[in-house]
Amino acid sequence: MSSATAPSRPVPRPGVQAIEAYVPGKAQAGAGVKVHKLSANENPLGASPKAIEAFRDAAALEFYPDGSSTKLRAAIAAAYGLDPARIVCGTGSDELLMLTALAFAGPGDEVLYSQYGFLVYRIAALAAGATPVIAPETDLTTDVDALLAAVTEKTRVVFLANPNNPTGTYLPFDEIKRLQKGLPPHVLLALDAAYAEYVRRNDYEAGIELVATSPNVVMLRTFSKIHGLAALRVGWMYGPAEIIDAINRIRGAFNVSAPGLAAAVAAIEDASHVERAIAHNDQWLPWMTAALTGLGLTVTPSVTNFVLVHFPEAPGKTARDADAFLMERGLILRRMDSYGLPGALRLTIGTQEANELLVATLTEFMGSAGHGA
Numbered sequence: 618m619s620s621a622t623a624p625s626r627p628v629p630r631p632g633v634q635a636i637e638a639y640v641p642g643k644a645q646a647g648a649g650v651k652v653h654k655l656s657a658n659e660n661p662l663g664a665s666p667k668a669i670e671a672f673r674d675a676a677a678l679e680f681y682p683d684g685s686s687t688k689l690r691a692a693i694a695a696a697y698g699l700d701p702a703r704i705v706c707g708t709g710s711d712e713l714l715m716l717t718a719l720a721f722a723g724p725g726d727e728v729l730y731s732q733y734g735f736l737v738y739r740i741a742a743l744a745a746g747a748t749p750v751i752a753p754e755t756d757l758t759t760d761v762d763a764l765l766a767a768v769t770e771k772t773r774v775v776f777l778a779n780p781n782n783p784t785g786t787y788l789p790f791d792e793i794k795r796l797q798k799g800l801p802p803h804v805l806l807a808l809d810a811a812y813a814e815y816v817r818r819n820d821y822e823a824g825i826e827l828v829a830t831s832p833n834v835v836m837l838r839t840f841s842k843i844h845g846l847a848a849l850r851v852g853w854m855y856g857p858a859e860i861i862d863a864i865n866r867i868r869g870a871f872n873v874s875a876p877g878l879a880a881a882v883a884a885i886e887d888a889s890h891v892e893r894a895i896a897h898n899d900q901w902l903p904w905m906t907a908a909l910t911g912l913g914l915t916v917t918p919s920v921t922n923f924v925l926v927h928f929p930e931a932p933g934k935t936a937r938d939a940d941a942f943l944m945e946r947g948l949i950l951r952r953m954d955s956y957g958l959p960g961a962l963r964l965t966i967g968t969q970e971a972n973e974l975l976v977a978t979l980t981e982f983m984g985s986a987g988h989g990a
């Protein structure tokens with residue numbers, strides 16, 4: 618049967634074509650130079666040796682994994698004192714962000730997030746057929762009042778990364794509570810805590826307690842950052858039973874691979890590796906911030922394992938020029954054009970070698986006579 622108005626070929630749902638595909642951090646640089654990838658907030662210490670061993674031992678590739686991630690949920694629950702029935706694991710937290718939008722928002726609904734919020738929120742909203750709504754930030758930091766002012770009767774989901782990527786800024790726990798209190802009860806607040814382990818502040822809490830006691834709050838976490846398992850794609854979400862149930866209904870039946878599950882269990886049990894990664898970051902984040910500031914660059918204060926660096930607009934000294942200069946020398950940073958911050962680059966805290974090389978190279982760049990690379 619054909620209709621005069623039907624398109625002549627399959628057409629994606631409205632919204633899908635409005636998505637600009639996520640552009641990951643680059644991984645290649647100038648020919649013949651040693652590459653330091655500082656573009657994706659990965660752990661410079663790598664994964665725990667125990668996780669690598671568990672990964673190698675999980676090479677029975679002919680078998681489907683445990684579709685319920687039972688052992689991993691138990692290990693996460695033990696580590697954080699949670700109810701394993703209220704945890705769902707995913708193919709990275711990216712998958713769980715997408716599923717959250719799909720399960721709770723659709724055409725006619727709005728998905729709200731803040732101006733420099735993680736790019737996947739927009740993709741998830743549009744993929745679900747919903748309308749993305751953006752609340753302005755103040756000083757590159759989420760503004761709770763702006764978020765609350767943007768809530769309408771159509772709002773279904775609020776995505777909030779705390780700390781946020783790419784800015785590295787965070788909201789104290791009191792502000793998160795104020796946001797939750799101000800939202801209508803049917804609006805789901807999805808707290809994306811991908812970098813929670815790096816935050817060493819008295820006024821920051823991962824918000825787990827808020828999730829445990831609120832019917833409309835979930836928290837997303839990842840094994841890609843501090844645990845150094847980005848290649849394996851493992852994330853998890855903790856929330857009210859009804860919300861976890863909805864995600865379980867629409868996720869892939871075997872959405873976390875067996876090697877991913879095995880490595881993640883070993884990673885979460887290896888608290889000393891996490892401590893080493895935190896100690897490394899605690900040493901190099903202030904060092905990097907001070908060194909770049911000393912070069913006359915503006916650095917947004919970060920509580921994470923990356924910093925946003927703002928470059929001058931002078932020809933030869935721009936973020937674009939710096940990126941090209943660094944890339945030639947094997948240092949790969951992240952351009953921020955897609956976030957509407959073309960004057961900035963984001964860099965991940967790396968190994969000692971990478972950090973020192975970066976500062977030496979930027980010293981050369983800033984000192985050079987204004988013709989960039």
Ligand SMILES: Cc1ncc(COP(=O)(O)O)c(C=O)c1O
Pocket residue numbers: 657658708709710711712735778781782809811838839840841847850851852
């Ligand atoms: C804020 C934030 N949330 C979620 C993710 C997705 O992490 P993954 O899918 O690797 O778990 C990232 C990755 O960069 C992130 O920065």
